[in-house]
Amino acid sequence: MAKTIETKLAIASWDEKPYRELDDGRKFTRANVTLTGSDDSLEGEATWEALMYYAADGSGTYVGLMHVTGKLEGREGSFVLEGRGTYDGKQARIESTVVSGSGTGDLAGISGTSESVSTHEDYPFWPMILRYDVE
Numbered sequence: 304m305a306k307t308i309e310t311k312l313a314i315a316s317w318d319e320k321p322y323r324e325l326d327d328g329r330k331f332t333r334a335n336v337t338l339t340g341s342d343d344s345l346e347g348e349a350t351w352e353a354l355m356y357y358a359a360d361g362s363g364t365y366v367g368l369m370h371v372t373g374k375l376e377g378r379e380g381s382f383v384l385e386g387r388g389t390y391d392g393k394q395a396r397i398e399s400t401v402v403s404g405s406g407t408g409d410l411a412g413i414s415g416t417s418e419s420v421s422t423h424e425d426y427p428f429w430p431m432i433l434r435y436d437v438e
Contacts, residue, residue: 305415305436308376310345311428312338319355328359338429340373345433347373363390369399378437380408384417396420401435412438 319334331354338349353367365388372381386399399417406413415435421428 307434308344309432311430312340314427330357361392378409380410382406382410382413394422
């Protein structure tokens with residue numbers, strides 16, 4: 304039976320650097336973000352690495368991998384989320400899927416999806432809904 308948790312991960316660090324900037328204002332960046340969870344549903348650390356593209360108007364699209372390590376509702380282990388998202392200048396949205404076979408420890412066999420929708424008002428937190436099952 305699938306479970307759903309809602310949590311807010313604290314953004315411990317956000318390191319984003321451009322690796323290609325175009326004359327018309329478009330740019331490509333690489334981000335490395337460290338997050339921490341400290342509630343009953345998710346306790347531990349996550350690292351999100353992403354490649355981002357920003358249009359000249361500031362909107363963007365990105366792809367990323369998040370490695371989550373810790374306890375998920377009391378189950379200890381780790382797993383990886385693979386996601387694709389957008390930024391419209393006000394709101395960031397990402398939908399992710401648990402990478403098959405990425406679960407370890409008590410989270411071996413995990414499957415599921417996550418979504419996050421955030422605005423500048425959410426900072427320094429990353430709100431997340433995770434729907435998962437562990438076989």
